[in-house]
Amino acid sequence: MRPILAALFACSLPASALNVVFILADDLGYGEVGCFGQQKIHTPNIDRLAKEGTKLTQHYSGAPVCAPARCTLMTGKHLGHAEIRGNQQASVSFPQFKEGQHPISAGIATLPAAFQKAGYTTAAIGKWGLGPVGSTGDPNKKGFDLFFGYNCQAVAHSYYPRFLWRNDQQVEINPTPIPGHAKPVEGEVKAEPWIGKTYAPDLMVKEAQEFIASNKSKPFFLYLAFIEPHVAIHPPLDHLDEYPKDWDAKPYRGEGGYLPNPRPRAAYATMISDLDRHVGAVREALEKAGILDETLIVFTSDNGATHDAGGVDTEFFKSVGELNGRKGSVYEGGLRVPTIVRLPGKVKAGAENTTPGFFPDWFPTLCAAADLKAPDGLDGINLWPALTSDAKVERTKPMLWVFPEYGGQVAVRLGDFKVLRRNLDTKKPGPWQVFDIAKDPNETTDLSAGHPELITQAVEVLKREASPNEIFPVKIPDA
Template sequence: MVIHCHLALFGTLLMYSGLTSGDEPPNVLLIIADDLGIGDVGCFGNDTIRTPNLDRLATEGAKLTHHLAAASICTPSRAALMTGRYPIRIGMAPKNIFRVNFFLSSASGLPPNEITIGEIAKEKGYRTGLIDRRSGKQGFDYFYGLPLTNLRDFGDECENVIRAKLPFIDNLLLAVLLGGVMFVYFLKKAQMVGRFGAITLLSLFASPVILVYAIMYGMPYWNGAVMRNLDVVEQPIDLTRFTEMMVAEGKRFIRTRSESDQPFLLVMSLVQVHTALHAADPFKGKSRHGSYGDEVEEMDWSIGQLLDELDTLGLAKNTFVYFTSDNGGHVEEKGIHGDRQGGWNGIYRGGKGQGGMDGGIRVPTLIRWPGVVKAGSVIDVPTSHLDVLPTVAGVIEGKPPTDRVIDGVDILPLLKAGHHYLPSPPHHFLVHYCCDDIHSARYTPGNGSDVYKVHFATPKWDVGTEGCGLFCDCYGNAITQHDPPLMFNIARDPSERSPISPKTETYRVMLQEIEKLLKQHRRSLVPVDSEFNRLKLVPRPWLQPCCNFPTCSCRDSKRSGLK
């Protein structure tokens, strides 16, 4: 382990061990929202969006106010949550502008030699399920969902994710095509090429244009495949009532616990609130925040359905429930009509994709385990997605892998104490990457009151905003390098408005400690192949899932069973 807990933490763990000895093994339910801002949830301060079920979790369990995503964007963040390891260690910290996997048929993914939560649970005899919008079956018995992601292309407003990122794409493609036609025309006019040569050259100019348009307008077919285990059951995805389908699949999986002696680990990875927004009819137009607010409220309803199922089956008291978001709200996200379709990150600056900005990595997190996690407790010490694997391993009395660096720690002692006043914080030091570059780091001295954060680089926001068009990049002219680094005491200044002067003794001492720990972190890194290598990201036709070839069109028969 990179982080060594104080011996007293071990003593606390021993003191609490045996709480469930002799009882049935606890079940585990992990719920991961997509792009949900910490300011979107009632118990985290929102009084205009209704989230009664999440608020209920906060009342019955612990609210983690300083829980951090291991990356500010979904793919590396989720990989870190599943493995307990920084994305840089597992090939999930890209070296270029491509920070997510765009194609279902690419070769990019979590390396098969990485150990996931599912594999640890299976070793303890658990039935494991993944109701997901990204991932493979690495350690999971059952899978249902979107193997890639929910894209705005899947919605009903003719939106396109490529055009949103590159609004000039149509003009560029038209210029390429017209330029090619003119070029060939003049060559033909000058009798420098014959008919066959002219046709060949025109094909060369037209082919990339046709390919780009095929990718743009084929997204619902290339990427919108819903799978149950290894079978494509719906293509392209119909988002109508898809949330209900995911809830039905989750409840069906939970019911297997009451029908067998096998405990379960279920990861419910929700499609909300990533665009395309697709709230079902009972939720449309019901919130005060347009289609985005409708989505949050439907997401909360879906969580309530799962919690009610646990209650109905008498499993609530023996189920460890964890809720989080994969990263912060996407503050730049807008619909084709200019309406805001991204989340609110409360008092925290920046948002999704912005390296070390807390708006992109401080995520709403709740944990409930009746009789073990203190009800109504608030944990404000830094914790991380990295802690999920070792903590779940502690819950089920499993063992995290010992043949590799695990960056997370078991935070059960912290949850049982119900506050952060332990002999040592779970994390003295955490780093925050943007792609494969460290943009910031935070240091907790352990005095129970201070957390220092430094920024080595920050995004160049558009004037008057805390965003960068559609998305902030990590390198070059897109960022501002800080020398000396910016420093804040975020325990006292969480909005990072008042930097500590580099002339102060506090600045000097804290920066010295952070730089020492940063060197230790870098020395612990072992080079690995990047999963975001351009060659791995290129779609491979032979890997493309397709039902009813060649139409690649089908509908999930189980939809008819929805009530």
């Protein structure tokens, strides 16, 4: 925090002020960690968080892809009000920027800014995706004292980039970078050509450890947006033999995009296990600093599992469990994400919580946890009573998704039901569908014929809640 601002607010914080570490995985499917049903991939550190905390089994991302999901998280606005509703590059509207996504505006309130204004030291380490350095969406302008990592999610397709950003400065880490994309290869496929000098996630973990150690005596908000397991698949080779060689009868040659790999299934599992090791390293840093049990830890993913691109085989791993859909879809598999909350003495250990919630809820929830006042006008609700006392939280604000990409899609959660429609921006828009999520989380039985009143209600919600957005337009259909 800037010295003058820190002095103004330091006296308002109690000595026992709660630290917050929010860990966001990238394209991690609902079923890709052990505590959410994964059988093949080893995730002991994430599973330990679940044993020490509470699993949220009906928690949703705010969007089915990267940038808009992060926008809903940072601003507490659902996709009907969020400024960023898709993955558009900043250069489309702002040609002066060569990397980064469309920026959030200068006036929008953000979650880290609320903590910063209250006297917290704040850091974002990992992937940003909400505006280039120097734009109105620059992370240093949106509440973060420190930013270290990838500003642009397109650059983050590579785990060995030329540079990472430290605030507004580029820090070169690979004189010879490895791209995240390559042409398909013929002949023998080898992993070694795609391994660079410096593995970017290692630097980000080290930065997180140093931030925790440096700020252990004062309250902090740490946002860790790791890039695993987003393709391209090219993890370090030293953990690859943790997984069986007979998983991969044939190599991935790069024919489906991204980089080739001789052992794609094993390499993908290794990436998720590397993510798990990052979580373990962060937990260990908190423990070493003596603040583990005074720190609220949230672990989740930005959206559902990726498609079977880049060598990924989601069927082999049952990456979304028995859910329907993948990343980019408003079906459960695209939106429902593995979520864990840990805070001993407040959040029950080894528990499951079925309260429906989504990313806009984190803004008011984390403010409530830290006893901060959330700004007015948020679309999320405070889930803290449900997490700490098993209280039933009545949703006074709707859960909805207005997504212009992947053909154009909308969805609304109405109690136990979800109403959705897809392919709105095509010549043959799909029909309205209604699913009883409580009884049918796999979305196998469409109940739309018997529940026209739910479709009418969903349309009313969407038309009331979806404000116009010229950059990311979606036409709300009639019932």
